[in-house]
Amino acid sequence: MPDDRSSARSVAPPRTAADASARVQFRRALVLLVMTVVVPGSAQIAAGDRRVGRVALRVWLSLVAVAALGLLVALLSRSLFLSLVLDQRILFLGRWILTAVAIAWVVLLLDAWRLGMPLRLPQRRRLAVTAVNGVLCFVVAGSLLFAANVLAAQNHLIGTVFASEEVSDATDGRYNILLLGGDSGSDRDGMRPDSINVASVDAETGRTVIVSLPRNLQRVPFPDGTVMHDQFPDGFISEDEDEGYYLNGISTWANDHAELFGDTADPGLLATTQAVQEITGLTISYHASINMEGFSRLIDAVGGVTVDVKQRTPKSGINERTRGWIEVGEQELSGEEALWYARSRKADNDFARMGRQKCVMNAMLSQLSPQKVLLNVQDIAESSASLLSTDIPASELDQFAGLALEARKNPISTVSIVPPAIDTTDPDFDVVRQLVNDAITIAEGQDAPPSAFETVTAVLPQPERSAEEAAADPTLANDTANLAETC
Structure with a gap:
């Protein structure tokens, strides 16, 4: 006959209400982070300071509208698009806007991590949520700061090399x-x-x-x-x-x-x-x-x-x-x-x-x-x-x-x-x-x-040579x- 004690050891213990609650809280913490990446401010509107969330959301939608407008200009008028992206004032402003957005986005991600209440999670899940948050902060901030650096380098190049102000017209087209x-x-x-x-x-x-x-x-x-x-x-x-x-x-x-x-x-x-x-x-x-x-x-x-x-x-x-x-x-x-x-x-x-x-x-x-x-x-x-x-x-x-x-x-x-x-x-x-x-x-x-x-x-003699x-x-x-x- 089978050993009753061995059978008892092979059967997983029943899930408790605490385990189910931890899994729900873990998923909630991850969802808040993903929401912040996709739509900054949405995590705060759902679970935190709604005033901060609404401000962040308005800023995000404004930036999306500007990007969409830029894409439309690029499709309809390449000359206007080039004049905008090579304008030193726009490059300067864009650099600092991107830097500010990078900082604000990281702050929102850290707040979303806080709203997920990771300290209440078991250690393994707490570390997982913290690691995901760290990766997202690095990717988001790194991408925006790289873009800001591109604008800064472009602005420096234009200001250093193309400093003349005298314009010459085309001659005979x-x-x-x-x-x-x-x-x-x-x-x-x-x-x-x-x-x-x-x-x-x-x-x-x-x-x-x-x-x-x-x-x-x-x-x-x-x-x-x-x-x-x-x-x-x-x-x-x-x-x-x-x-x-x-x-x-x-x-x-x-x-x-x-x-x-x-x-x-x-x-x-x-x-x-x-x-x-x-x-x-x-x-x-x-x-x-x-x-x-x-x-x-x-x-x-x-x-x-x-x-x-x-x-x-x-x-x-x-x-x-x-x-x-x-x-x-x-x-x-x-x-x-x-x-x-x-x-x-x-x-x-x-x-x-x-x-x-x-x-x-x-x-x-x-x-x-x-x-x-x-x-x-x-x-x-x-x-x-x-x-x-x-x-x-x-x-x-x-x-x-x-x-x-x-x-x-x-x-x-x-x-x-x-x-x-x-x-x-x-x-x-x-x-x-x-x-x-x-x-x-x-x-x-x-x-x-x-x-x-x-x-x-x-009419001149050419040297003999192979093809x-x-x-x-x-x-x-x-x-x-x-x-x-x-x-």
């Missing part, structure tokens, strides 16, 4: 932005621009043409009536006219003779801008000077950039020991690697380097998504402060942000002032301006005669109607 890239090392006076490009952007469609000028372009002219024209009426050449100085040397010369420019804050930038306008025939709207070391940090901030490397590229300056190689194929490049890829010319020349720089620009434009910017906004802001100097005013950021989004939808065209179309030691600047005009005309979808580049290269060698030529990016396809 295009914004022409001078992009200068170089180093500001201890052995240099200021930043000597080794990369000189003009991004000509259609003010309506965002369709972009990148005009690249080699740093070693010589005998460049200056507009009449400028200081540089008075000093070099026949172009940027030596006094005996035997030697043509390089384009990238204009900045250094002007900064060394700053007294000639009166109160001009940056003579080197002014002189370089005037030279580029005379060379290309384009009116420069704004400039952006890019420190290449900051460029490296920007790429690291967004997690790298993917580039289809066409030729094995050494990590080395022209007279330096090779530190390694960037191999052929689709590569995920770090900031340091992307910088070497964009700057190395040990294995080729300036013109191949110009082509690689364009491919890195195109990769950044196509891969820098709004989601990636949002997740890395603080690192981007910190790197951009050291990366970028520009006279684009904050008031125009919504316009250019919209154009940047449009530019992602269109192919980027490029034209470069390089051989064989142009002899950089003795250039024909009429041909240069025709090259630029043809590229813009074609980009705008208008009929144009064959460009000077195409005309010249068609693979031709496709891997980085200089192909210097003259193309679709940079993405070439890169």
